[in-house]
Amino acid sequence: MIEPYNKLVKLAARAFYDDLTSKGDNQPKTGRSDNRGIAVVVLDALTRRQWVREEDLAKDLKLHTKQLRRTLRFFEEEKIITRDHRRETAKGAKIYSAAVAATADATTGKEGEEKVKLHTHSYCCLDYAQIYDVVRYRLHRMKHKLKDELENKNTIQQYICPNCGKRYTAFDAPRLLSRNGEDFDCESCDGKLDVESDKLAAQEGGDGDGDENARRRRREKLKDMLQKMEVQLKPLIDQLGRVKDLPVPEFGSLQAWEARASAAGRAANGDNAGDSKSHLGYNGAPMPYSGDTKVVVDFNGTEGKGEGVKSETDSTSLKVLPPWMITSGMNLTKEQRGEVKQETKMDGTSTSTAAQYTDEKKSTIGHDDKNIQDEYIKAYYAALLKKQHELEEAAKNPQDANAADDPSSSTSIRKVGDKYKREEDDDGTEWEEAPARGNGIGAYKVDLNVEADAPAEDDEDDIDWEEG
Amino acid sequence: MSGEEEENAAELKIGDEFLKAKCLMNCEVSLILEHKYEQLQQSSDDAVNQVSQVFEKSLQYVKRFSRYKNPDAVRQVREILARYQLAEFELCVLGNLCPETVEEAIAMVPSIKTRGRAQDDEAIEKMLNDLSLIKKFE
């Protein structure tokens, strides 16, 4: 549900905040000349987070905290984000860290221990409900202003106080009149007001209205702007339409969110404990920030009785998603949960449930599984190859074997390596087979796909794939 | 339609309440207010002083901007304009501003053209002529 809203945020960011240094339509801002484009980066980063400590965000984005704060303050004024500030102890920080861990964020738990003194921390979070309104209002005003100027060039004059920046319109004229009647005075600071010249189409041609050409040129320009606006902002307007009937993602206040997130985290921990000790670690490590929605699914799934049931709901719901999502999603669940193993054990249940599906569905499920299996096989044998090398090295230098295994550089390899080690315990036969094959073939990728069918089928295919 | 929703007299969007209400030309208002003012003068010497500023300003205004002073002429203006299927509001704008050309009339009351009442230029021309005749013979 959050994706369409995130897309809206990203579109709006690029449409309106891409170039903050240019005339800040309604808010005259100073000192932002140095952070062009940063605003978009910050908003994008926020779409991948929920509540986030601003220091952490700065660290992640490699931004100076001050610069980030300035941007965030601007967005707060724009009603794009909500912020929360509080003085907190190490304990407070821990609560947040726990919450972060529970929402699959990768920030380390260490931070809690580091903070000993009382510090004021600021947190921020996108305010989707307001963003929706703000963007709509902005579009409305833009269109209105252009149309007003185009249709009758009868715009209400605006005035601004050069001292305090307070703004007025011609409607305030009677109260602004100075004592001698010559000027307009600011109500707050008594400064002489200036005319705010924010007419969109600057008056060209000097003598202006008497000059028909100048008038026409101005109209052309306005018309052009209106047209451009409609074309260029169409994706944004479309996205607004798409989001219209969707429930708004709400994280609530910082406290509420923390409470919810850590509670959910605890629940997940309890459920997963029996399954595998390394679950949470897996959850966090490979996908630092994008796991929010998936985590929710995980919890729901693990609360259910069997893994078999879960895998089916997963695959049915996932088949509407784009392929890259299917694979990454499935990979996650299978790898993390050791589903493969479980399914072989729970053979009976999963086949019976699978049988309830129509042929069509089965084939799609099968297809999904096939993709995953292909990937799995590739990764599996890549790992085997690696292991081989390691073994070869170990043969030369037996002591290094374990050391080389642990600090592996790529997480994905490491995952598979882990997994495959576990498998090794279960069915040692495969382990025996694989290296022999790997040894014999140079271009392992191509050949493995052919040959690998046999061992891969042993694992899972009996259940879903072959039937499909 | 309530007034706040994109009121625009040029398109005769003045709200149902006023669209159906009786409009008054300045010259008509002048007759009404002067009559009332006389009454007040007769009733007691105090009443005239108690007249509101709104009343006073309005009276001054309509006296200054009445195109027709004579009550008979005022009646005739309304009679003539009434022949042209005008909305009350349009009728009174024309009666108040007395445009001299068709172009000016349309600029003052754009709704006579847009409302699709087949108000052609010829008809408008005739209407303006009739009005100017009253003025001449007043």
Add this chain to the structure above:
Amino acid sequence: MFFHIVLERNMQLHPRYFGRNLRDNLVSKLMKDVEGTCSGRHGFVVAVTGIENIGKGLIRDGTGFVTFPVKYQCVVFRPFKGEILEAVVTMVNKMGFFAEAGPVQIFVSNHLIPDDMEFQSGDMPNYTTSDGSVKIQKDSEVRLKIIGTRVDATEIFCIGTIKDDFLGVINDPTTV
């Protein structure tokens, strides 16, 4: 624009006004109460011109006051956005000029004055065309178009323009 409309009001009357002159008392109180007031919806109430109907009075518990629903005819002045009317200039400065059309005040900012008219300061500040043929100063009569109205509890204030066809000075007090 002036309108003749019917409005309704609940009038509370003290028992001491009861008697033969009840109706007169009610009417004079009505005039005192409503004439000169202004509401965003109906505009300025200029004058009560007649009574349509006085409903049955309702005695208020405890006080002895009686409430009468009164329907009355009145002349109101209500400016509309987009309306074109004539007004008298009351004040000119470099920001623009103020004008009055009956009870309503209208401000025309300088950017809504034709570009060929320039501000001239002095004892009699004015906007004048370069050839001097057209002049806007205090007491000039102008035809303007209302482009915005602001309503508060007791006032309606308007923004006007004279930057359009057939708008501007009607007569110049110095030349006529």
